[in-house]
Amino acid sequence: MNLRQSFRIAFKSIGAKKGRSFLTMLGIIIGVAAVIILVSLVQGYRDNMMAYWAKQGQNIINIYYSTWYQSKNITQDLYDYCLQLDEYIDGVTPSASLWGMNVKYGTKTLMDGQVFLGSDQYSICTNMKLASGRDLSYIDVKNANRVCILGDYARENLFNYANPIGKRILINGEPFTVVGVYKALYPIEEGKEESVWMHQYYDGQIVIPYTAKRLLQPSMEITAFTVKAKDKDSTTKAISYLGNWFSTRITPENGYYDVSSANTYIESSNEETRMLQIVLGGIAGIALMVGGIGIMNIMLVTVSERTREIGIRKAIGAERRAIVSQFLIESSVLSFLGGLIGIAVGALGTVVLGKVIFDLTLYPSMVIGAGAAGISVFIGIIFGAYPAVRASGLQPVEALRAE
Amino acid sequence: MSLIDVKNVYKIYNEDMDCEVRALNGVTMTINEGEFVAIVGASGSGKSTLMNVLGCLDVPTYGDYFLQGEDITELTDKELSRVRNKQIGFIFQGFNLISELTAFENVELPLIYRGNRTAERTRLAREALDRVGLTDRINHYPAEMSGGQQQRVAIARAIAPKPPIIMADEPTGNLDSKTSADVMQLLRSLHESGSTVILITHDPAIAATADRTVRLLDGKIVEDSANREYEAVL
Numbered sequence: 221m222n223l224r225q226s227f228r229i230a231f232k233s234i235g236a237k238k239g240r241s242f243l244t245m246l247g248i249i250i251g252v253a254a255v256i257i258l259v260s261l262v263q264g265y266r267d268n269m270m271a272y273w274a275k276q277g278q279n280i281i282n283i284y285y286s287t288w289y290q291s292k293n294i295t296q297d298l299y300d301y302c303l304q305l306d307e308y309i310d311g312v313t314p315s316a317s318l319w320g321m322n323v324k325y326g327t328k329t330l331m332d333g334q335v336f337l338g339s340d341q342y343s344i345c346t347n348m349k350l351a352s353g354r355d356l357s358y359i360d361v362k363n364a365n366r367v368c369i370l371g372d373y374a375r376e377n378l379f380n381y382a383n384p385i386g387k388r389i390l391i392n393g394e395p396f397t398v399v400g401v402y403k404a405l406y407p408i409e410e411g412k413e414e415s416v417w418m419h420q421y422y423d424g425q426i427v428i429p430y431t432a433k434r435l436l437q438p439s440m441e442i443t444a445f446t447v448k449a450k451d452k453d454s455t456t457k458a459i460s461y462l463g464n465w466f467s468t469r470i471t472p473e474n475g476y477y478d479v480s481s482a483n484t485y486i487e488s489s490n491e492e493t494r495m496l497q498i499v500l501g502g503i504a505g506i507a508l509m510v511g512g513i514g515i516m517n518i519m520l521v522t523v524s525e526r527t528r529e530i531g532i533r534k535a536i537g538a539e540r541r542a543i544v545s546q547f548l549i550e551s552s553v554l555s556f557l558g559g560l561i562g563i564a565v566g567a568l569g570t571v572v573l574g575k576v577i578f579d580l581t582l583y584p585s586m587v588i589g590a591g592a593a594g595i596s597v598f599i600g601i602i603f604g605a606y607p608a609v610r611a612s613g614l615q616p617v618e619a620l621r622a623e
Numbered sequence: 624m625s626l627i628d629v630k631n632v633y634k635i636y637n638e639d640m641d642c643e644v645r646a647l648n649g650v651t652m653t654i655n656e657g658e659f660v661a662i663v664g665a666s667g668s669g670k671s672t673l674m675n676v677l678g679c680l681d682v683p684t685y686g687d688y689f690l691q692g693e694d695i696t697e698l699t700d701k702e703l704s705r706v707r708n709k710q711i712g713f714i715f716q717g718f719n720l721i722s723e724l725t726a727f728e729n730v731e732l733p734l735i736y737r738g739n740r741t742a743e744r745t746r747l748a749r750e751a752l753d754r755v756g757l758t759d760r761i762n763h764y765p766a767e768m769s770g771g772q773q774q775r776v777a778i779a780r781a782i783a784p785k786p787p788i789i790m791a792d793e794p795t796g797n798l799d800s801k802t803s804a805d806v807m808q809l810l811r812s813l814h815e816s817g818s819t820v821i822l823i824t825h826d827p828a829i830a831a832t833a834d835r836t837v838r839l840l841d842g843k844i845v846e847d848s849a850n851r852e853y854e855a856v857l
């Protein structure tokens with residue numbers, strides 16, 4: 221009686237008892253797949269959200285104010301104050317855009333182009349990166365130069381593959397020279413519908429010095445700003461400084477202001493998904509446990525049947541070792557197979573459900589998968605081998621008596 | 624030296640309790656090679672218990688059992704498995720086939736445990752199945768066969784490794800008279816070809832076909848006679 225024969229007998233037994241073999245594997249498959257899918261979905265969703273915020277740039281402070289009475293323009297003052305806060309702040313820019321601008325280059329027109337009013341720190345604050353040319357400069361802003369930077373979508377539409385640097389475009393008839401082009405913040409991703417309008421929206425921008433607004437919409441007041449802080453702590457500090465600064469200028473009697481950052485929002489939504497992950501992970505754990513109990517149940521229900529089988533095998537001369545190895549091989553093979561299929565089903569389910577539910581390409585969490593598979597394989601092996609370990613020590617008659 | 628030598632064997636269940644049962648209450652007997660022995664007795668007299676001890680399926684509570692001069696009570700579990708595999712072919716009343724395996728696979732099983740190679744296994748298993756007349760049923764599952772056919776598969780399984788001793792515990796107990804006759808014919812021919820056959824039965828006609836009859840009563844041998852004497856007693 222050698223190992224090969226143990227394998228032969230085990231495989232024969234697995235094949236002969238297809239129903240039970242399948243049910244045993246099913247418990248493992250469902251448990252493992254459920255754990256992988258639930259945990260991976262939440263993890264993927266969370267990662268994706270984090271990636272979104274990372275793209276948008278973190279430690280961003282949004283400022284908004286309005287005054288009941290015509291007030292003096294505070295943009296320059298705020299800009300100067302932010303320069304003083306350079307210990308905490310990397311940049312500040314107005315966060316204002318001019319809608320419905322007619323943007324033209326030669327015969328080409330940019331539909332739904334959005335003209336943003338920016339400071340020389342616009343790209344720092346909005347996380348835009350230059351692809352070519354240069355950024356807006358302090359002089360551009362100071363002198364209200366007729367220059368602009370194009371987003372990727374705007375460049376595509378106006379220039380296609382031509383080099384736009386140095387060319388003149390017309391915004392509502394006013395000539396502006398293109399000095400720079402941004403890289404796409406949201407490139408179009410194959411098969412991802414939302415990436416198309418994200419691209420149009422975020423990369424359809426044309427940035428001009430905010431002082432140049434007087435050429436286009438002189439009456440417009442800039443009431444929103446974006447400040448980029450250095451880090452999390454700086455964000456908190458800068459918010460309180462900026463709040464103080466506003467409180468000396470705007471009171472509830474004459475207006476309203478808001479200085480806040482998305483950090484708190486990110487943190488709370490991060491916390492939320494973490495909770496969700498724990499809850500769903502728990503549910504998945506329960507699924508795994510139920511799967512495990514299912515395995516135990518099937519194994520234990522068949523203990524007496526299997527005990528008789530062991531009695532027969534011993535009666536015709538099987539050694540204890542042969543029986544235990546048969547059962548161990550049997551349950552290991554079933555459990556491993558179930559674990560592998562469970563991982564495959566879980567991975568597939570994660571990818572498919574991620575696409576269907578979140579329209580995201582999610583990657584199954586293999587660490588979790590391996591853990592879940594490990595646990596169920598362990599349960600499978602233990603409970604599969606249990607009848608053998610117990611019954612193979614009996615006298616054959618005792619095993620044969622099992623009802 | 625006799626083949627089987629049982630001395631003062633006891634099998635006691637629930638010893639020293641109110642419900643103590645002495646299934647074997649001091650059995651001493653010897654069986655020589657080539658004998659055909661019928662064990663008879665009322666239900667509950669201890670026949671199966673004795674047979675299980677003789678077949679090394681069970682161990683006596685007290686007493687000695689020498690099989691081919693070897694002290695069975697001293698053997699390890701592993702050594703007992705060897706003895707069952709090599710020395711004894713056991714036939715049960717309830718067939719005890721593995722229902723998920725075909726006739727051939729059931730017969731092959733003891734040969735696998737014995738370590739025979741595939742070709743040898745196939746040859747021996749086919750030979751055994753031929754001998755019991757099931758050549759055309761080798762790929763059938765037990766559920767697809769009649770009781771008589773199943774018992775013949777069980778016999779084939781018992782004889783495939785060519786053990787010197789065949790033990791059968793009421794092999795015809797679950798069969799009708801026609802198939803019983805077939806099974807008895809088989810055991811008879813096994814005996815004729817040199818095997819030692821030990822058979823439990825409560826059918827006097829069947830017992831009469833044996834050379835020797837051992838009668839049990841309450842776990843004790845009350846009669847042990849050669850067949851002619853047995854007939855004379857009748």
Ligand SMILES: Nc1ncnc2c1ncn2[C@@H]1O[C@H](COP(=O)(O)OP(=O)(O)O)[C@@H](O)[C@H]1O
Nearest residue numbers: 636644645646665666667668669670671672673
């Ligand atoms: N496992 C057991 N526990 C208790 N009593 C048993 C057990 N097995 C057999 N017996 C008792 O031992 C006696 C002999 O049983 P058995 O050898 O099966 O008789 P037979 O085969 O002659 O009908 C009976 O009284 C039976 O009830």
Ligand SMILES: [Mg+2]
Nearest residue numbers: 670671672792
């Ligand atoms: Mg009996």
